Amino acid sequence: MKHLLGVxxxxxxxMERVLERAESFAEVGRRDIKKVPTLRGRTVVNLxxxxxxxxLSSFELASKRLSADVVSxxxxxxxxxxxxxxxxxxxxxxxxxxxxxxxxxxxxGAARLVAGWTEASVINAGDGKHEHPTQALLDVxxxxxxxxxxxxxxxxxxxxxxxxxxxxxxxxxxxxMGAKVTLCGPPTLIPRGIEGLGCRVSYDLDDLAEADVVYxxxxxxxxxxxxxxxxxxxxxxxxxxxxxxxxxxxxxxxPGPVNRGVELAPEVIDSPQSLITAQVxxxxxxxxxxxxxxxxxxxxxxxxxGPSPADTPTIGQPA
Amino acid sequence: xxxxxxxxxxxxxxxxLIVRGARVFDPRLxxxxxxxxxxxxxxxxxxxxxxxxxxxxxxxxxxxxxxMALPAFVDPHVHFRVPGQEHKEDLETGTRSAAAGxxxxxxxxANTEPPIDSAAVLGSVxxxxxxxxxxxxxxxxxxxxxxxxxxxxxxAELADSGAIGFSDDGQPIADARxxxxxxQYQRLAHRLIALHExxxxxxxxxxxxxxxxxxxxxxxxxxxxxxxxxxxxxxSLAVFEDTRIHIQHxxxxxSVEEVSRAKAAGVRxxxxxTPHHLTLTDEAVRSLDARFKMNPPLRSEDDRxxxxxxxxxxxxxxxxxxxxxxxxxxxxxxxxxxxxxxxGLETAFAALHTELVLPGVLPLETLVERMTCGGEPFxxxxxxxxxxxxxxxxxxxxxxAWTVGEEGYESRSYNNCFGxxxxxxxVLMTVAGGQVAFRQRSFALGVAS
Numbered sequence: 001m002k003h004l005l006g007v008x009x010x011x012x013x014x015m016e017r018v019l020e021r022a023e024s025f026a027e028v029g030r031r032d033i034k035k036v037p038t039l040r041g042r043t044v045v046n047l048x049x050x051x052x053x054x055x056l057s058s059f060e061l062a063s064k065r066l067s068a069d070v071v072s073x074x075x076x077x078x079x080x081x082x083x084x085x086x087x088x089x090x091x092x093x094x095x096x097x098x099x100x101x102x103x104x105x106x107x108x109g110a111a112r113l114v115a116g117w118t119e120a121s122v123i124n125a126g127d128g129k130h131e132h133p134t135q136a137l138l139d140v141x142x143x144x145x146x147x148x149x150x151x152x153x154x155x156x157x158x159x160x161x162x163x164x165x166x167x168x169x170x171x172x173x174x175x176x177m178g179a180k181v182t183l184c185g186p187p188t189l190i191p192r193g194i195e196g197l198g199c200r201v202s203y204d205l206d207d208l209a210e211a212d213v214v215y216x217x218x219x220x221x222x223x224x225x226x227x228x229x230x231x232x233x234x235x236x237x238x239x240x241x242x243x244x245x246x247x248x249x250x251x252x253x254x255p256g257p258v259n260r261g262v263e264l265a266p267e268v269i270d271s272p273q274s275l276i277t278a279q280v281x282x283x284x285x286x287x288x289x290x291x292x293x294x295x296x297x298x299x300x301x302x303x304x305x306g307p308s309p310a311d312t313p314t315i316g317q318p319a
Numbered sequence: 320x321x322x323x324x325x326x327x328x329x330x331x332x333x334x335x336l337i338v339r340g341a342r343v344f345d346p347r348l349x350x351x352x353x354x355x356x357x358x359x360x361x362x363x364x365x366x367x368x369x370x371x372x373x374x375x376x377x378x379x380x381x382x383x384x385x386x387m388a389l390p391a392f393v394d395p396h397v398h399f400r401v402p403g404q405e406h407k408e409d410l411e412t413g414t415r416s417a418a419a420g421x422x423x424x425x426x427x428x429a430n431t432e433p434p435i436d437s438a439a440v441l442g443s444v445x446x447x448x449x450x451x452x453x454x455x456x457x458x459x460x461x462x463x464x465x466x467x468x469x470x471x472x473x474x475a476e477l478a479d480s481g482a483i484g485f486s487d488d489g490q491p492i493a494d495a496r497x498x499x500x501x502x503q504y505q506r507l508a509h510r511l512i513a514l515h516e517x518x519x520x521x522x523x524x525x526x527x528x529x530x531x532x533x534x535x536x537x538x539x540x541x542x543x544x545x546x547x548x549x550x551x552x553x554x555s556l557a558v559f560e561d562t563r564i565h566i567q568h569x570x571x572x573x574s575v576e577e578v579s580r581a582k583a584a585g586v587r588x589x590x591x592x593t594p595h596h597l598t599l600t601d602e603a604v605r606s607l608d609a610r611f612k613m614n615p616p617l618r619s620e621d622d623r624x625x626x627x628x629x630x631x632x633x634x635x636x637x638x639x640x641x642x643x644x645x646x647x648x649x650x651x652x653x654x655x656x657x658x659x660x661x662x663g664l665e666t667a668f669a670a671l672h673t674e675l676v677l678p679g680v681l682p683l684e685t686l687v688e689r690m691t692c693g694g695e696p697f698x699x700x701x702x703x704x705x706x707x708x709x710x711x712x713x714x715x716x717x718x719x720a721w722t723v724g725e726e727g728y729e730s731r732s733y734n735n736c737f738g739x740x741x742x743x744x745x746v747l748m749t750v751a752g753g754q755v756a757f758r759q760r761s762f763a764l765g766v767a768s
Contacts, residue, residue: 087651107653108538109607128655129537168537191534192542 001294003115003122006131007172015176021289022141029285038296039068042099046072049105054256054280055125059102062287087117094118099295121294129165135255136169138286140177142279146251151178154210158239159217159263162189166255167217171199185239188228208245215253216241216263236262243267251275325483326424326455327448331754333361334710340369341383345390345704346684356388358710361753366706390702391423391713391749395591395693396567396639401444403432408644408731410451416730418454418757420664421713421746423702424694426457430489436461436472438480445481454751457483457697462501462512466490471501474508484697486513488567493519495552502560511696513565514553521545526655528601528616538655541616543571550574554581554588565696566590568641570615572625579634589696591639592626594667595736598674609650609657610736630689631681637693640667644732661736665728669742677743714748721745
């Protein structure tokens with residue numbers, strides 16, 4: 001694996017390898033000294049065109065735990081705000097010879113474009129409403145810690161599927177791991193034709209009891225003004241996951257940040273069935289595993305970088 | 320030719336050449352025979368038995384064996400970006416690109432900077448065409464001022480100043496009342512209105528066809544009903560005002576069905592389809608390559624089949640490229656940010672010949688008819704390969720296989736959606752308006768002494 005651009009490109013075997021690697025990093029995380037020297041002397045650039053708390057911080061920490069040098073560039077206050085194109089920004093950052101560029105962009109396909117412009121490995125940390133593969137991998141990892149296998153599991157993804165890159169990546173990842181996925185939400189927020197991806201679609205929660213896992217999505221307030229749903233109140237009355245709807249044997253997930261009282265009732269967020277905090281913990285070790293899989297063992301120096309220090313004559317050395 | 324005066328081109332020496340033994344193919348004349356095609360002083364002078372045409376001084380000799388001589392093509396829909404966006408295309412590069420694709424006349428759209436919404440701007444582009452265009456170019460003017468969709472342009476004066484028709488192409492005329500007024504005004508301006516059909520409320524924010532692929536990519540879709548509902552509306556307006564309309568770049572099955580219904584009901588309506596909508600689908604967008612971004616978007620396979628069927632049965636009148644050049648930096652960006660449009664003049668025949676004619680989907684005569692009649696709604700007759708007619712001829716090697724390059728176009732831009740494809744059939748030479756407008760560089764010519 002050179003890049004991680006989307007779950008779409010991943011085989012089940014590649015996913016398994018990342019998940020196993022993440023297990024071993026979970027052990028490292030329980031030690032007193034949580035740092036390993038794997039990526040010492042190598043650079044990871046985080047290029048974030050959208051605000052992010054958990055993804056950016058967990059990539060920063062994951063890189064540091066692997067002893068890499070980290071630079072994070074955010075769009076606010078950078079040359080991006082001065083009209084520099086993505087291509088030129090990538091060329092500039094590539095001059096630092098990074099081992100990896102982690103990119104989040106509001107545009108679908110941004111990570112794939114960047115991969116064509118740099119020697120570095122590219123990790124998609126969210127491209128528009130398209131994919132968010134590291135989120136999907138950490139969700140699979142979190143679930144496997146609870147259930148061992150996703151084979152045959154019934155997973156419902158509930159909410160604003162239309163605007164969710166998490167929904168798309170999770171759908172693909174859960175299916176690749178053998179789960180059966182149902183997408184549920186208001187008809188205005190389920191993309192036309194999505195059944196073509198092999199999932200089931202439901203417009204109500206009537207059969208939610210079938211689910212082994214309920215994965216709720218964030219409902220953004222601006223959707224009201226675009227008349228996707230008439231009101232948060234009506235949305236919550238139809239689709240909110242609360243203790244009445246969530247059965248005792250069902251697991252609850254959410255990619256965060258949660259709108260308390262909208263897609264989730266407060267009592268289920270803090271319930272024992274909730275994996276929401278575990279998801280954040282998994283984010284760190286899974287992102288360490290991804291960096292490791294892409295970077296460890298690859299050639300650390302770029303070709304034609306000029307003479308290495310050993311070849312450079314120094315004063316006083318015989319010619 | 321009616322309204323010949325509305326076409327502009329650079330004056331030059333009239334062509335004189337003898338094409339020996341080519342397959343001369345003109346379905347309108349029921350002509351399909353090997354002939355010596357003689358062009359003298361810019362006119363078709365003779366169609367002699369192979370080897371029978373007498374040489375004359377100054378005539379270029381062309382070995383026509385293995386070549387087809389077709390009436391050259393007419394494109395009712397190109398963007399030549401003059402004035403204001405000459406970094407994408409100008410009249411010289413645009414007409415050279417058209418000639419390289421076998422075209423002898425084109426109609427240029429008016430969504431320029433500034434748009435062609437006044438007689439002054441129209442006069443300036445026509446003057447430039449008289450100096451720079453290597454094939455005849457007709458210019459439409461805008462229907463509304465500044466393409467704002469609110470106030471009509473001075474259509475009568477624009478018509479008198481040489482506008483070949485009217486269009487706000489690039490933008491729909493969303494306000495039905497404004498379009499109705501424009502259609503009423505045709506009784507004075509006497510020029511056809513060509514319509515870009517898109518309900519901007521339905522298409523708002525969309526960047527590709529709404530369907531499985533947009534669902535998978537998470538990109539906002541342009542539903543096919545954004546086009547078909549506007550066609551239905553405008554057919555009703557055309558009937559009510561008893562006027563003709565021309566529908567640009569059909570993309571969806573529902574649109575073909577609307578046009579078919581309207582034609583059956585006697586609405587005076589003509590329409591066009593592009594080579595890319597006939598050969599590609601939204602599956603191409605999975606690559607997220609901005610070369611596949613155009614408006615209307617590439618739609619589903621079912622839509623594509625309906626377009627092919629419509630072209631075959633005559634519901635769709637003609638092929639138009641919607642040649643829309645853009646600079647590299649406008650396409651080397653994420654798909655959602657990229658400029659809309661693809662170039663297509665230089666690949667139109669080869670793409671359709673390869674994808675539709677060779678597999679037996681569309682007869683060659685239908686393709687030639689639909690590629691040559693695009694000017695008719697605007698009063699430009701289709702060229703004919705008959706004695707005494709002005710020479711509008713394209714010479715094609717129908718078996719020449721070539722790979723469409725990423726670069727190497729006559730156009731100033733190379734945002735072509737067929738880049739990298741292997742196509743069969745290539746234009747080697749084009750005579751337009753009686754002048755030699757294009758010769759493939761590798762195509763050697765002899766000169767009679």
